[in-house]
Amino acid sequence: MKGRFLGGMRDGIPIALGYLSVSFTFGIKAVNDGLFWWEALLISMTNLTSAGQLAGISVIAAGGSLVEIAMTQIIINMRYALMSLSLTQKLDKHFTKGKRWLAGFGVTDEIFAVASGRLCDVTAAYMAGLITTPFVGWSLGTALGALAGNVLPPSVQSALSVAIYGMFVAIFVPPMKKHKSIFFVVMLGIALSCCFKWLPLINRVSSGFAIIICTVIAAAVGAVLFPVDDAQESEGAA
Amino acid sequence: MSFEKFLPYLAVMAVVTYLIRAVPFAMFSKQIKSRFAKSFLYYVPYAVLAVMTVPEIFFSPDMIVAGVAALAVAVLLAYKERGLLTVAMCCSAAVFVTELIAKHI
Numbered sequence: 001m002k003g004r005f006l007g008g009m010r011d012g013i014p015i016a017l018g019y020l021s022v023s024f025t026f027g028i029k030a031v032n033d034g035l036f037w038w039e040a041l042l043i044s045m046t047n048l049t050s051a052g053q054l055a056g057i058s059v060i061a062a063g064g065s066l067v068e069i070a071m072t073q074i075i076i077n078m079r080y081a082l083m084s085l086s087l088t089q090k091l092d093k094h095f096t097k098g099k100r101w102l103a104g105f106g107v108t109d110e111i112f113a114v115a116s117g118r119l120c121d122v123t124a125a126y127m128a129g130l131i132t133t134p135f136v137g138w139s140l141g142t143a144l145g146a147l148a149g150n151v152l153p154p155s156v157q158s159a160l161s162v163a164i165y166g167m168f169v170a171i172f173v174p175p176m177k178k179h180k181s182i183f184f185v186v187m188l189g190i191a192l193s194c195c196f197k198w199l200p201l202i203n204r205v206s207s208g209f210a211i212i213i214c215t216v217i218a219a220a221v222g223a224v225l226f227p228v229d230d231a232q233e234s235e236g237a238a
Numbered sequence: 239m240s241f242e243k244f245l246p247y248l249a250v251m252a253v254v255t256y257l258i259r260a261v262p263f264a265m266f267s268k269q270i271k272s273r274f275a276k277s278f279l280y281y282v283p284y285a286v287l288a289v290m291t292v293p294e295i296f297f298s299p300d301m302i303v304a305g306v307a308a309l310a311v312a313v314l315l316a317y318k319e320r321g322l323l324t325v326a327m328c329c330s331a332a333v334f335v336t337e338l339i340a341k342h343i
Binding site: 084158171192219228 | 259293295309320332
């Protein structure tokens, strides 16, 4: 039991290191958007997600409505439902319902990727360990970025601000090589996103809704033109 | 931002995000049947990450040219399948170097 927990924590170390740098930039952005350092930390400790949090603070900074922020989170984080769903097939039979309600909090892209790549069933103890280290890294990085980010020279802050986007690119580019369909969906999404940035009239749509609209259109067109077969789907999303 | 204004946003973000993950994790044991729904969900992660990255990455650093350099470096390294941390850090380094050069010419 204890051994499995520690094994999970160990497997979570590389994820935690990655999260540390990305959440550092989230902390800087949150404070620059007008939040206190402890508000940024609270978001990280209760959400544990990069893309959703980033979009969330941009909605907050723009004074968006609660409906807008809820819809943004639903669309951006909807992928987790798919991951959670697929991970249920790999859970150990002693992984009880109560434990599932707790562990469900920690299904992130990277934790999902490591857990679903396990050759044996995923136990509750292993999953708890695998969530713990990245959670600490994510929270610590956010607090450091929010507290100390502004003592860094502007040139370093400017450089760190793109780290989170670099991580996104590292997730969506490699599968574009293998699947023409993903290449198409990514390019369509980018084209739409640019339209919402620069075309008159629609560039007034707030960033939260623009993300939702572009994502839904790109993924839906992809689903119509290139429906996935079961083999492709089981390779898993990012 | 005042805590009274911040708290509703925090609560909505946290609850929505938690439910999306935990409900399927705790409740479902069957697979989704609809091919369209499966395909749509399969493409969502790639679409959402691409949409959030471009064109925002251009405007995130102080200079747009540095943002262009950041995207170029990130795409190149990601194409070579380097890890998340490597890509993220090199992307930052590209911005730092580009802005350093741009300020001295």
